[in-house]
């Protein structure tokens with residue numbers, strides 16, 4: 001049997017937003033909790049991690065939180081040992097001092113580039129590809145999260161569905177719809193709020209700080225809370241990462257973005273609307289279509305259209321009012337579909353387990 005690969009280093013550079021560190025933090029915790037690994041998480045922005053995990057102290061260069069060793073990654077960082085597995089998250093580029101140390105190890109570590117999530121079919125072919133370093137005796141493997149069995153799967157903690165189901169409450173007839181609104185500032189938030197305002201379905205909309213709240217403020221003025229026709233809009237604080245799951249579980253419909261909240265909304269088993277991180281060349285729209293193609297499987301054409309119209313309207317900023325009415329009127333069917341979708345995805349290995357197995361196969 002191959003050695004256990006006990007020690008893991010994860011390197012994460014926070015470019016902007018929270019997705020990169022959100023994914024790395026979840027992965028680190030899961031490797032420790034469920035796979036008994038010893039994990040060091042190197043992150044260049046401790047403040048962002050603190051938002052997700054409030055017990056992190058941004059002033060400390062080295063600390064342990066939830067059994068993960070957290071190291072502040074700076075230009076002056078140094079390493080005393082190289083781990084058995086090294087994760088370079090989202091092509092963040094390992095520092096030269098670490099690469100040099102890796103190349104000097106008698107038995108080379110398993111070096112992984114953890115990629116961004118996409119439902120596009122090319123991820124199936126690229127998952128697991130090897131890329132030898134041009135000058136050092138090292139090989140890097142590309143590891144793609146994804147929705148098909150040919151990719152590395154999605155991050156999902158083993159007890160997640162049980163915890164979610166314990167938390168579930170029966171919907172009360174006649175109460176307003178609870179909606180969470182996590183989006184970028186490019187989202188047509190004003191048009192959505194106006195659609196809520198005019199809708200026959202009363203809404204309570206929970207808005208986290210940052211880009212979502214700024215977009216609401218720029219449409220309605222002031223600092224809230226607001227009443228806008230048939231919707232009440234409430235600013236909420238940025239909550240720790242596990243509480244964020246509970247927000248998604250509690251709400252009837254979740255607007256999510258990027259990568260990690262998008263995955264968590266799928267695990268919530270509730271209707272959701274996804275905004276992608278916009279790319280100048282429109283690549284995000286190809287990514288959206290690829291997801292919709294997979295997600296819509298098994299739904300009748302009418303439901304597929306309702307979901308597609310809403311996702312496209314939200315990402316392109318067109319015809320939100322009509323798309324919203326159609327989406328919200330079909331929320332029961334869409335919710336059931338999402339629940340089945342989550343079960344279907346959960347039948348595949350989760351990303352942390354797939355990664356552990358993949359790395360073991362490379363020894």
Ligand code: TRH
Nearest residue numbers: 017018019020022208238239240241244258259260261
């Ligand atoms: O913050 P994001 O926009 O991150 C994105 C994506 O990772 C994208 O792929 C990348 O290119 C871009 O950043 C730079 O959205 P995402 O991925 O949903 O990450 C948000 C994280 O924040 C997620 O882990 C959930 C967490 N979160 C909380 O913990 N509490 C909160 O209150 C909120 C609103 C979010």
